[in-house]
Amino acid sequence: MKISNIVCEAATIPYEWDFYPTWYPGQTEKEQTIFIVRVQTDEGIEGCATCEAPFGILAIMKETVEYLKTFLVGESPFDVERLILRFRNVARIAARPWLVENALWDIVGKASNLPVYKIFGAARDRIRVYAAWGEIRSIEQRKEDAQQLVSEGFKAVKLRFHHEKMKDDLAIVEAVRDAVGDKLEIMADANQGTAVERATGGVPPVWSYERARNMAKEMEKLHCAWLEEPLFRYDYDGLARLSREVELPIAGGEINKGIHEFKQMLDKGSYDILQPNCTMSEGMSQIRKIAAIADAYGKLCNPHAWIPGLGVMQTMHVAASIPNFTWLEYPYDPPKITPDVFQGIVERYYVPEEDGCIPMPNAPGLGIGLDEEKIGRYRIKI
Ligand SMILES: [Mg+2]
Known part of the structure; x- marks a missing residue:
């Protein structure tokens, strides 16, 4: 199995109420933006992972994924330890490439028919x-x-x-x-x-x-x-x-x-x-x-x-x-x-x-997938 492509997107879910975070007293948060990475393979298995992303750095995170992609396409998603140095090299100059590693584990689990923690x-x-x-x-x-x-x-x-x-x-x-x-x-x-x-x-x-x-x-x-x-x-x-x-x-x-x-x-x-x-x-x-x-x-x-x-x-x-x-x-x-x-x-x-x-979920990989309809509803342009 080989990594064939890596794509990313983002969804912003508006809060029903204004949120007043303790970590920024005086500020109001009105929404939650979620950054989504999908690693695709030549055998049709896709691995996903997500993290938060303030709107201002979404473009940087997308660039990071694009850059990392040049080091990973054609590689086996199972070879995580061999690929770790590439992640670390990208991390020297870019933002949070680690999400892609997490998506690799989703693939490894799905391909092995086991939850990642097993x-x-x-x-x-x-x-x-x-x-x-x-x-x-x-x-x-x-x-x-x-x-x-x-x-x-x-x-x-x-x-x-x-x-x-x-x-x-x-x-x-x-x-x-x-x-x-x-x-x-x-x-x-x-x-x-x-x-x-x-x-x-x-x-x-x-x-x-x-x-x-x-x-x-x-x-x-x-x-x-x-x-x-x-x-x-x-x-x-x-x-x-x-x-x-x-x-x-x-x-x-x-x-x-x-x-x-x-x-x-x-x-x-x-x-x-x-x-x-x-x-x-x-x-x-x-x-x-x-x-x-x-x-x-x-x-x-x-x-x-x-x-x-x-x-x-x-x-x-x-x-x-x-x-x-x-x-x-x-x-x-x-x-x-x-x-x-x-x-x-x-x-x-x-x-x-x-x-x-x-x-813990029993399903393979991370054990829970994404709600594509909801992502479609809240998707924002990066
Ligand atoms: Mg803390």
Whole structure:
């Protein structure tokens, strides 16, 4: 079997309500754009993968796929490890080629009549997920939201910090703990890893080391599961100091890249929980290597999965094959972030069941296809 062509397209699904993200306080998001890659073969099997794409970089992502195509057409989709260096060479100068690797795995699975996670080597067939919130809402609303999650069967929730003052961030954790007792594990994301906010002078505010440590100490008292991205993503030493000084697990890595950066973080002791993203850090098979290195250090790997369309499913196949894994991110902040808008273009929504777990699909490849009618309805020009 040979790769015959690679094409890409994009669909923009409008939100029913305006969405006010915690990661850009003051901004309003009105839609979700999903970038779709399709790798075609001479035997008629097509592999698909998706990720998010702000409108402004769609053209760059398309160019990346076009460029990568020149290195992959005529090659076997099974030869992922042999082709990895080509992906890495393209990644030097282009945006996120990893999605194409993920589509190759969809082909490998379909051609082998096996789900991808079975090919990787399954560690489990149900994925325990936490509801990842993303919106700025009142404390009273968050108490209700948390109770609603419990009634729906969720076992964990991730809050996001965004306030000027630490006490206002802490108040959300206290309120949720007060509302649900020990019925939910609570994680919190400080979103301090990105550079944009630092460059624009702190929106959301840039944390000092002391703020990170003080917040971690307070979260320990509230029996939280972890604090995510409390410092800049390259502050390996600051993160390592924090990890040594507090008992609360420190998590991060969603925008770090390549197995070598993760190895460095592990050498330094920066994180207790690595969170590589299988469309940003590297592709699905390379995230498994990051998880293996983490395992050798006695650390966890809970991949980051705020990735629309098939994105969480791609990540589920990775998570299902990682022994040192505990929780997967499931973007869910109803009534705004729901499978309708976030998974959007898939043929069947994948949702957690009463035990808070999503069963892995049995169908070959990624196990869920795309809804072509819906893509047609929301397709935009790149
Ligand atoms: Mg995060």
